[in-house]
Amino acid sequence: MRLIVAKSSGFCFGVKKAIELAKDSIHKYNTIYTLGPIIHNPQVVKRLEEEGIKSVDSIEKIASQSDTTLIIRSHGTTPQVIDKITKMNLNMIDATCPYVKRVHKTVKEFSDKGYNIIIVGQRCHPEIVGVNGWCNNKAFIINSMEEARELPDMNNICVVAQTTLDKNEWHEIVKILKTKYKDKNIVIHNTICSNTFPRQQEAREISKIVTKMYVIGGKNSANTRKLYEICKENCNETYLIETYRDIDFSKIDKHDVIGITAGASTPDWIIKEVIGKMQENFDANVDDINFQESLEKNFVELHTGDILTGTVIKVSQEEVVVNLGYKSDGIVSKQEFSNENIEDLREVVKEGDQIEVEVIKVNDGEGNVLLSKKTIDEKRSWDKIEQAHKDNSTINITIKEKVKGGLIGYYDVLRVFVPASQVSNKYVEDLNQFINTNFDVKIIECSKRQNKIVASRRDVLNEQLEEQQKKLWDSIKEGDRIKGTVKNITDFGVFVDIGGVDGLIHISDLSWGKIKDPHEILKTGDVVEVMILSLDPENEKISLGLKQTMPHPWDNIKDKYKEGQVVKGKIVKITGFGAFVELEPGVDGLIHISQISNERINKISDVLKVGQEVEAKILEIKPEDRRISLSIKELLPKKEKSNSEPVGEKEQKTKFVKEEMKVTIGELFKDASNNIDIINEKIIKKANEDE
Ligand code: SF4
Structure with a gap:
């Protein structure tokens, strides 16, 4: 036969504390009572009675005298009873489990705020009677999904659970309540004790793999009965026993696998007795005979300053309760949660979250472990x-x-x-x-x-800029077109940021036309596409061109202008033999002196001025020489033409000069801006000599 003993069996933290307080009082006081059995285990109650602690079911049964001590059991009681005890001048020892006390606090807080309280648990259980007292006995107490559905319509609801409630039942009921009151203000507090779930879960798992399951505990113990119900679902042969005497050994076979668990109010000695009898009768092979040791092993040891990760099992506005695998849960207050100003902790943490915490105090006097997340x-x-x-x-x-x-x-x-x-x-x-x-x-x-x-x-x-610059230098080459932002404008050109590195567009590379000031073309902040003309990594200099990104104005000149067309333009230069007219940036036409007027003109500047807008007719377009010949005279009335100087005379002179100098008009136009004055001087001089 094999025995499997649940490691989480036996006294919970709250019961252990209550028993210790009771035993301690035996040596200090003469007449000691407990209000109701201190725990739901008749054997323990009997032993305490033998040592002088009597159990009474009503406070009225106790004589009002100052040398009488009354112990409030781990289930807690109502504030009304506490009031009576005080008035009766009795010496009170409060052995209420800290977990139960926390439920009292929650219920009172929300009841004072005007909330309707719903308690999920057994109406007659002393813990629930006590909790109900903290909201003036006005709570709605429900213990099933049906009862949850039948609750009246209401708003501002606070829901709490009996500490020993089955987690699955709780979740089902909460689901119904959330649906029923989905448009209402409902606050759910899962107040199931952290000792309860592991104990129930372990019993559930063991009951699935054994042939017989024994649940040890008082028949009046709610948590023991709950364990029995859970095990019964998986193992038909589940028995609730108070001691080994309740076991019918004749039903046990040597091939049986026996599972053993115990309620939170079952002392170790009763569990050990059961295990001992099994061994005695069947030479049982016990999977975990050292029950107490395994229980202790099951808990982590804590010291101040320890850093560990726990699971959040409850969150309220002011504190977070964390299961650390220790015999009692840890509490992180709002002040210890974060340095930030958090209004409600429920906004930043939820049940089931894993958080890392530091132990500030192993026991705050009420059995709670004080934790800090902030220090971590x-x-x-x-x-x-x-x-x-x-x-x-x-x-x-x-x-x-x-x-x-x-x-x-x-x-x-x-x-x-x-x-x-x-x-x-x-x-x-x-x-x-x-x-x-x-x-x-x-x-x-x-x-x-x-x-x-x-x-x-x-x-x-x-650092980022340096990296960016390096990347840019590695990626660009002459001839690339790149976008940049105008950063600075000077007389000689424009500095453009092309991605962490500045390049210079010289004024002559801004436009195909002539410009005096770069501001005519660009302003700071403009985003432009430029061409990289040259790179000098050694001196970190980049020459850029703007005009190079645009088509040359002479490239499609015949599409834009036709011979015979009348065009408008601005006089940009006057020489001895004619006036240059800018038709568009980079495209100048020449009005020869003979094409200005029907009258004889001595000095062109007598009739035309630089900057003057004129209208002229295109006589000839020669793209290969980049030359456009214009005429104002052609647009004048013919009769004026008859009064003018014979046209052929000057043209003949010019032709003569060209032949003599071996210079073509095309060459004159090609570099007109630089050399035209010098050449012109020569032409005029020669013409005058001939005259
Ligand atoms: S089961 Fe939990 S709440 Fe109940 S007495 Fe034990 S520790 Fe306290």
Whole structure:
């Protein structure tokens, strides 16, 4: 025969504490009572009675005398009873389990706020009677899904559970309540004791694999009965026994696999007796005979300063309850949860979350373990800050305020100062723009002892810029077209940022036309496409061209202009032999002196001025020579033409001069802007000589 003993069997923390208090009182007081059996186990109650602690079911049965001590059992009681005890001048020992006390607190808090209280549990169980007292006995007590469905319509509801309730039942009932009151304000507090679920779960698992299951505990114990019901679902031969005497050994076969569990109010000695009898009768092979040891092993040991991960089992506005695998749960108060100002802890953490905590106090006097999450966060954050400082790596901070001399940001829970000079690698007009934004920084100074962290965003930006510049230099080549932003404009050209690196567009490369000031073409902030004309990595110089990204105006000149067409333009230059007219940037036409008027003209500047708008007729277009001949005269009335100087005379002279000098008109036009005056002087001089 094999025996499987549940490790989570036996006294829970609350019962153990109540028994200890009772035993302790035996040596201190003469007349001691418990209000109702101290725990639901007749054997334990009998033993205590033998030692002088009597159980009474009503306070009225106790004589009002000051040397009488009354113990409130682990199930707790109502505030009305406590009031009576005080008035009767009795000495009171409160052995209410801290978990139950917490339910009292929740119920009172919400009842005082005007909430309707729903208690899920057994109406007559002393724990529920006690809890109901904390809301003036006005709670709706339900114990099934049917009862949940039948509840009246109401708003502002607070739901709590009997500490020993089956978790699955609780979830089903909560589901119904959430649906029923989906449009109402309903607050659910899972107050099931953290001892209950593991015990029930283990019993459930064992009952699935055994042939017979024995649940040891008082028949009046709610949690023992619940264990029995759970096991019975899986193992038909489940028996609820108070001691080994209840076992019918004749029904046990040597091939049986026996499972044993026990309620929270069952003492170790009763469990050991049952195991002993099994061994005695069947030479049983016990999977875990050292019951107490296995129980102890099942709990972790805690010390102040321990850091461990626990599961959140309950969250309220003010505190988080964490199961650490210790005999009692840990509590993280709002102050110990975070440095941040959190209004309601339920907004940031939920049941089932795993959180890392530090033990501040193993026992706060009420059996609770006090925990802090904040100290862990601080430690972790400091570790990361120090590592980042050492590695010269970046961290991301959230800026919260502007102070004299810089900005204050937060890295997790730690305060970080960024001096104004370290905020950017450019001038920043107003630091307020960074509030409530995040950015990366490098730690330039940190001291845990002084609680001081100084950081620089400028270093990060400079590093990024360097990387960007390197990438750019590696990726560009002459002839590439690239987009950039006009950064600065000077007399000689325009500086354009092409991605962290500035290039220069010389004024002569801005336009195919003639410009005097780069501002005629661009302004600061303009985004332009430019061509890379030359690269000088050694001196970090880049020459850019803007006009090179546009078609040359002479490329399709015949599409734009036709011979005989009348065009408008501006006089841009006057020479001795004619006037140059800009038809568009980069395209000038020439009105020869003979084509200006029907009258004889001595000096062109007598009739035309630089900057003057004129209308002229295109006489000839020669794209190969980049030459357009224009005439104003052609647009004048013919009669005026008859009064003018014979046209052929000057033309003949010009032709003669051309032949003599071996210079073509095309050559004259080609480099007109540079050489035309010199050549013109020669032409005029020659013509005058001939005259
Ligand atoms: S089962 Fe939980 S709530 Fe009940 S007495 Fe034990 S520790 Fe307290």
